[in-house]
Amino acid sequence: MDAFIFLVLFSSTFLTTEAVKQYCGHGAPKIQFPFHIKGGQLQNSGPDHLAGFEVVCKDNTTITHFPSYGDLVVRSISYDDKRLNLLDPKNCVHEVFLNLDLSLTPFRYFYGVKNYTYLNCSSGLPSSFPEVPCLSGSGYHVYTVEPSMALPDSCRRVKTVAIPFQYSPYVSDNTFGLGLSWDVRPAGSKDSGFKYKTGCSNNVVSDKVLSISIFFLAMVVIAAIVTMKYNSKKICFSQDEEKHLIEAQK
Structure with a gap:
């Protein structure tokens, strides 16, 4: 029984750790397919289909990098709307507009341009x-x-x-206009290999986590069976010993 309890606790702790890896910190957006955290487990991985969707965790903040501009903070992600809301750490949205080249990425501006x-x-x-x-x-x-x-x-x-808009002193929020949407393939690419999974996109579970879950569940079941058999034999041995003692007393 001790082995059974240990395996249950270990499995729960491990799976909780894996789930935490879907976030860069408290209040940070959930990272799931097609996005992934650099160095973390890829979901539905293939040769190139996650190119451009990699994010990095820095000081509990989710960061995405655009070669044409640099780092932008991921403020939120709506997987239903396929919308990525970004924040410029330099606080200059027009510097982003001026330099950001989305033509070879899977992204485009969410609003009209x-x-x-x-x-x-x-x-x-x-x-x-x-x-x-x-x-x-x-x-x-x-x-x-x-x-x-x-x-x-x-x-x-x-x-x-x-x-999305020209400069106006009345638009001071540097998040305004930094909403991006993504497509299954970047513009100008004949075959990017991007494959966006439709359906239950908000409940996507990592293949690795699922496999490990099944593995540990199997171990828990096996441990439970072994423990039950061991206890059963122990009871049988006790009954046999009691029978011999009674016969010896006679």
Whole structure:
């Protein structure tokens, strides 16, 4: 019976540890297919189908890395809507918009986008053109304008990109617009191998955890059977001994 109790406790502790690995910390989003934590168990793993979906745990924070920009914080994930909400640790969402290249990733902006041009100007434009403060500095001013706008003499075009919104001082939350959705394959890829599992996506269980669960369950059952047989033999031996003692007394 002691062996039985030990195996039950050990199995429960192990499975609880595996479940905790689905989170980077308290309040962090749950990580399940198609995402996975770097160094952790892959779910439904294949050669390339999780490329771009890897996250890293740093100081109980979930981080995802984009080569074209750098690290972004994963604020939340909605697996039903296939929506990834990100937060820029540099607190400059327009720096993300300006540099983030989603063309070779499985992601796209969740909301509709429109082309805007970023201008770098040596002198300030009229107040009707709000300056992007986190991109501007001493001696230069950055603006987002309609691509059709005539180029002022003091400005040069930096880049025209499709983004969710142009800069506005009324939009100060750097999470606004950093909602991404994912597809089964990245744009421009003939065969990425991405295979998004539909159905009970919120109840996906790691194959490894499931296999280990079955293994330990089998061990628990075997231990229980062995313990029961041992106790049964012990009772039989006791009864035989009692019978011999009674006969000897006669």
